Amino acid sequence: MSNIHFLIDFLLFGFFPEQQRWRLMIILLICLSHTWLTLKFARHSIPLKTFILCSFCLLTSSWYLAFGDGWLLNIIPTNQLSGFILNICLAYWSIPIATVMSVGFCYLMIYQPELWPTHCFVILAKIIRSIPLITLLFFITLILPMMTNIEITRFQAALTGLIIFLIAYIVEVFKGAHQAIDTHQHESAAALQITGIRKFIHIDLPQIIKNSIPSLINTYIGLIKDTALVTIIGLSDSLGNLQLLIAKYEFKHDFLLLFAIIAALFWMLCFICSLFGKKLEKAIVYE
């Protein structure tokens, strides 16, 4: 087992250039600090504006670190970002974006149900929820370039597909959480003449988020597991790298070890996510 270091290294980081590995370490740190920041925000330790600003900075800096700009950091082609770090990055980049976007769609569905954009969105979300994720990924990789004449890399296709898929599910979760809000809240809001978008932001949204945390975390865990599917459209994430290794004769007999490593990694990630959910649930208290 002298090559176990090589195996773990390849499953984790894949084809990322070896001199640039420190960038991936910083991305991992950014992911952790973002979860920590979210907990801090939930405990009212930092105000909303700071939280939004910090989240934006963290997301953009992690994107910048991963791909570089050719000036300060070397440019990394998207196909070199591979291994388990790709799964983490896909999850990290799709979850905040999809959550923020689905808050907007949730507003549309609750307060503007008669608008045509809302109708379109509802029908699209229904279709997306009824098909498997691979169909969506196939659609984006095969049909979208034909429609727009834009070259879409597989990484971009995977990220777009995951975000769209996640939005369709999260909006449903938010809708359910909104129905669970006590009717007294709406009556009190009406008595204070708080209506429209102000009511949504100050009264509905905090309660929606609090009510929906368990099922939201469930959806996130589902997404983390679904990031393994990007190997079917040809991205070399951890599972793709594993298949590459097994295809080689010298590692053919180590497949139990390799699968155990992958399973342990995914299990750890899901476990951290559910732990985060439990902490978040305790942290959010409205008095």
Add this chain to the structure above:
Amino acid sequence: MIKQSINGLFSIIALTTLAILLIKLNQNINHQNLEFGFDFLFSQSGFDIGDTWIAHTHDQTYAHAILIGLCNTFILAIACVLLSTLIGIFFAILSTNHSRWLKLLSSAYINLFRNIPLLVQILFFYTSILYWLPPIEETLQFADIHLSNRGLFFPKAPSIAFLPLLLIPLIFIKATSFKNRKNLFLGLIIIWGVSLFFYDWQIPTRTRFSLSGGGQLSIEWFTLLIALSIYSSSYIAECIRGGIHAIHKHQTESAKSLGLNHLQIMIKVILPQAVPIFMPALLNQYLNLTKNISLAIAIGYPDFFGITAGTILNQSGRSLECILVVICIYGLINTISTYFIENISYPKWKNHV
């Protein structure tokens, strides 16, 4: 006024975008010397599907191939539903046991398989089955049943022999009492079992490179059956556990005072009452399972998705039509079952509690 202008603006922008996209799409399709249309579905497919329940040869149409794929998906789905429900009920009952170790076992099972991606599990089972089972030359043999890394070969009776089994639903509908039903069921099974001896069985015989004759279940089918059943059973066990916990504690106590043991309490008292509570969630899981079968494309089993968006798409080059067919059929399956879940199953059972 504002709403109307938003509607108008949206419809203008959306329609123009859609028109531009469709024109570009049409240009690109014409560029490949193709024309949009579903006529190609009725031309010859030109490929054989090896692993099916109904044969498909290369001179039949693409539409036939898609139907064969659907048939494969549904048969696999039914088998997985049965197996995963059995395993799920087993672990759900285990988790309500008083023994701490059994509880730990069941929670370990549920947490382990729920948190590992399904694709990893499918590939794991596939690789390990291919690795551990012997090649076709030296099969594991039990009587006339052969097991090798090409699949399970077994003697097959003609399909007429299985017709009497269609009477089973009739027994469940017509029989008046539990005892009556049990006797009729046992009688039918015994008569059917005896009758099997009078048919011509096709026995797998060894040819030069393989085994021929008899029935065959491929390794891919087994892999999917095992992986999907284990994965969904962990979800189903959680659903059923939730339903069991929702039943009032008095039920268990009164059953205990009547002298029933733990297993009897669960099967005869608690589970029948918990059915209407966990049924919607359970049906949802079955729907998810049917969608998850599309992952069969990773190991090359010819299910509906694999045939339509894999083989036919690559062979005819008609990506748009194939993806549209997939979306429409999955949408149809989903709409029908959602209607069933929401309108038929739940209120009817709910009234019984």
